[in-house]
Amino acid sequence: MLIEWNRSPTPDGQPVYRQIADAVRAAIEAQGLARGARLPTIRELAARLGVHRDTVATAYEALASDGVIESAVGRGTFVAECERAPGNGPAPEPYSPTLAPVVERLLDFERARPRFGSARDAVAMHALVPDPSLYPADAFRRALNRALSQGGPELLLYGSPQGHPGLREALAERMRAAALPVQADDLVLCHGASQGIALALRLFCAPGDIVALEEPTYNNVLGAALALGLRTAAVPMREDGVDLAVLEQTLARPEVKVFYTIPTFHNPMGTTTDVAHRRALLDIAHRHGVPVIEDGYEMDLRFAGKPVPPLAGLDPSGLVVHLFSFSKSLFPGARVGAVSARGRLREALLALKQASDLSDALPLQAALAEFVADGEYDRHLAKLRRVLRSRRDALDAALEKHMPDGARWTAPDGGYQVWLELPDAVDTRDLLADAVAAGVLFAPGAQFHHDGRPSNAMRLTFAMADEEALELGAQRLARVIASHRSNGSPGAHHAPV
Amino acid sequence: MLIEWNRSPTPDGQPVYRQIADAVRAAIEAQGLARGARLPTIRELAARLGVHRDTVATAYEALASDGVIESAVGRGTFVAECERAPGNGPAPEPYSPTLAPVVERLLDFERARPRFGSARDAVAMHALVPDPSLYPADAFRRALNRALSQGGPELLLYGSPQGHPGLREALAERMRAAALPVQADDLVLCHGASQGIALALRLFCAPGDIVALEEPTYNNVLGAALALGLRTAAVPMREDGVDLAVLEQTLARPEVKVFYTIPTFHNPMGTTTDVAHRRALLDIAHRHGVPVIEDGYEMDLRFAGKPVPPLAGLDPSGLVVHLFSFSKSLFPGARVGAVSARGRLREALLALKQASDLSDALPLQAALAEFVADGEYDRHLAKLRRVLRSRRDALDAALEKHMPDGARWTAPDGGYQVWLELPDAVDTRDLLADAVAAGVLFAPGAQFHHDGRPSNAMRLTFAMADEEALELGAQRLARVIASHRSNGSPGAHHAPV
DSSP: OOOOOOBBBSSSSOHHHHHHHHHHHHHHHTOOOOOBBBBOOHOOOOOOHHHOOHHHHHHHHHHOOHHHHEEETEEEEEEEOOOOOOSSOOOOOOOOOOOOOOHHHHHHHHTTOBOOOOOOOEOOOOOOOOOOGGHHHHHHHHHHHHHHHHHHHGGGGGTTTTTOOHHHHHHHHHHTTOOOOOOOGGGEEEEEEHHHHHHEEEHHHOOOEEEEEESSSSSSHHHHHHTOEEEEEEEEEEETTEEEEHHHHHSSSTEEEEEOOOOOOOOOOOOOOOOHHHHHHHHHHHHHTEEEEEETTTEEEEEEOOOOOOHHHTTSOOOOOEEESTTTTGGGGOOEEEEEHHHHHHHHHHHHHHHHSSSOOOHHHHHHHHHHTTHHHHHHHHHHHHHHHHHHHHHHHHHHHHTTTTOEOOSBBSSEEEEEEEESOOOGGHHHHHHHTTTTTTTEGGGGSSSSOOOEEEEOSSOOHHHHHHHHEEEEEHHHHHHHHHHHSSTTTTTOO | OOOOOOOOSSOOOOHHHHHHHHHHHHHHHHHTOOOBBBBBOOHHHHHTOOHHHHHHHHHHHHHHHSSEEEEEETTEEEEEEOOOOOSSSSOOOOOOOOOOOOHHHHHHHHTTTOOOOOOOOOOSSSOOOOOGGOOOOOHHHHHHHHHHHGGGGGGSOOOOTTOOHHHHHHHHHHHTTTTTTOOOOGGEEHHHHHHHHHHHHHHHTTTOOOOEEEEEEOOOHHHHHTTTTTTTEEEEETEEEEEEEHHHHHTTTTTTTEEEEEEHHHHHHTOOOHHHHHHHHHHHHHHHHHHEEOOOOOOOOOOSSSOOOOHHHOTTTSSSEEEEETTTOGGGOOOOOOEEOOOHHHHHHHHHHHHSSSSHHHHHHHHHHHHHHHHHHHHHHHHHHHHHHHHHHHHHHHHHHHHHHTTTEEESBBBEEEEOOOOOOOHHHHHHHHHHTTTEEEGGGGGGSSSSSOEEEEEEEEEOOOOHHHHHHHHHHHHHHHHHHHHSSTTTTTTOO
């Protein structure tokens, strides 16, 4: 019995046993196993998936209570009779759905996400998720209470697709202070910057059109583009930002409808471009009339260096659609982001938002408005920036101490991520299994490539791990790299992609 | 100066003055009005839009405080200098965006939504939005508090794209009790049934494909299909449900990839099909291998008659994707719905959900799980059903009393909406202005047609109006109908559509 299980790479509220139960259930369905078919023993499956036996036992219990499987003491575990069909007749032929082609491609993309084991004590340097121990959960709960008490039932109606006016006012004021001259009316609140990306792409692109993207870039924008049936054109990242000569050529192609960029605290590289690079980039976009989506998802997280105006602040013409998010600077769980766009673009965004899900949940937006107005957000940012600065320094020092000669890494002025390039022509995906075994997790560089081709780089985050853990993680990672270098020719373990 | 303003048909947290301010700003931008261009006087604009002068005055004040317009006492109101451009140089050429073609069509669709005036004391029978005075807002706030206190910071992480396990368990149990045999693992929580519709359509349809829809049907599903670049095929509704002969022909067309239906408490008609009709419908879908999206958005709102199993409960093969929502049975503001789908469909839904917005807000889902588990939801439903039953009876009696001979209307066993057909070949859009003036609002039938062609029907809801208001609304409506009938030939006031 083939059980496909990729441990979810981010903490997502779905316990491991539940993930495994899902995988077993999916395998039963996909393979059409009949009643009585024998399942692997708990011991076998635990060994195969690299998890504790208790975890598999819990997964089997959950499936048994759902009526999917049955256990007989001393005999093993078996597929139960399908209880879905009402009546007692023979089970009907299961429907085999024909999915839209783009959905099939999206499923392939999802399956190619890196797989992490379940090493519980691993140093988590793979995920770009802020540390829950730093969330001001109580202050937010109080703000939510106040918002609901004051707002009453009206707050539980549909909101306008544009979102809570008070939060838009508060955000616009913050943005103006950050050299982004927007008014509350220019903002469309959305379900995290991730929804902002999908909506902004849909503004400009029809299926088959091309979105120009930096390479490497944020993994989920690749998924969003794929899900919309878009093609991508890669513009390589240099140390000082995206390669402007390649950008010029790329934006000259008529089928390129928009350019997505992360100029500040780039994901995955951690780098920030200077004003001259930004002006040159805008000149190119203007010359070709190609709009720009600027992902400012970490704009509030600068802990070193001087602020650089966002692209949207340097472009008074309205060519730049800017994305903001609370997910990295506060926590992801409110699912609140904002898109800035003007005139017809704003109107079109509202229409797309309405056609996607009508509107967002006002209570969370109202609570954030309270939270920002009371200064809680700024207090949180001040604390978070100190923590991040200290963690970045610790990671930088640990890499300096442990990495082999010739390795290079970035030193971000904000955000959570460092880009580490190894001296050899290794595919860092090949290091992952050993790294998991050694107790350290990272995001392989290939994950940020349009075509998933190998990369000798990796993204390390100092989001979940503190200073001590980062030192330990760098040590472990260095051992894995060293052992891989001494074990035969680089790249020998993987087939070409 | 042409100011396009469609009053938003549902209460949406956006006050009328703000809608007008937006429209004026959009007109200034769209028409490229220069500094100093004169705006209509408050009196003029109020008359033109049919709103009170105070409303226009407030809109102008808001625009002035945003720096968009300037007033000079005794001279009038003028477009202000654009303050967006940083620096003092000449303002740059504003960027004129090329939108994706589907977005242009979506904007046309939005502009065709019916326009309501701002008559404050009108009887609101147009909107399908539950009455806020019935929301258990305090009980929900307490549930949210408990959920956040117990869940702590973990609840503020990204959730799994599938949603909160506890809420899925609770919903699955309720669904099984309602003859819908699903497990928690078959459910994908989403941002209201509206997002469920968009995701379910994307499962099966590529741009250019056809979705078969009932006619009349839910207005927003037309917008969702349009936004995805889909074509629609209309299958007419009869008294006993969708016309099965036309359905058979429609599903035989190879470009039809899915059929969207509302068998229970149909929107806009309020009718419910019987088991025989459901089985016949499923037979047709099976014969042609066309999957069915069953919108069960009001499934918890039956207040009369016997329950009928949902299509998804009559189909053990997995051909039916079922949608559930809390928006009508509790309140829309939590933005929580659920899609039931199995195996590969569930996996594909999760991938699409992730590519759209990663995941939903766990705090609201966790609060709903508490709310359901504590019996608060059932207590609320019991109360709401009594209210709805009484309001339906009141509306039915009032229509009986006031409507002209030959008018026909439905008597729903649940939900909020009645479908009223007038005896004449009138386009009910032509009655709307007079109805607004007379103090009653309705949703014209054309709004529920694929091509927006005229309809002599209208949807009346007993969502926001109580018994007394419904009687008053029916009286007013009857007067408008009578006056229209005596004023020359029906249909004389509108150009053909």
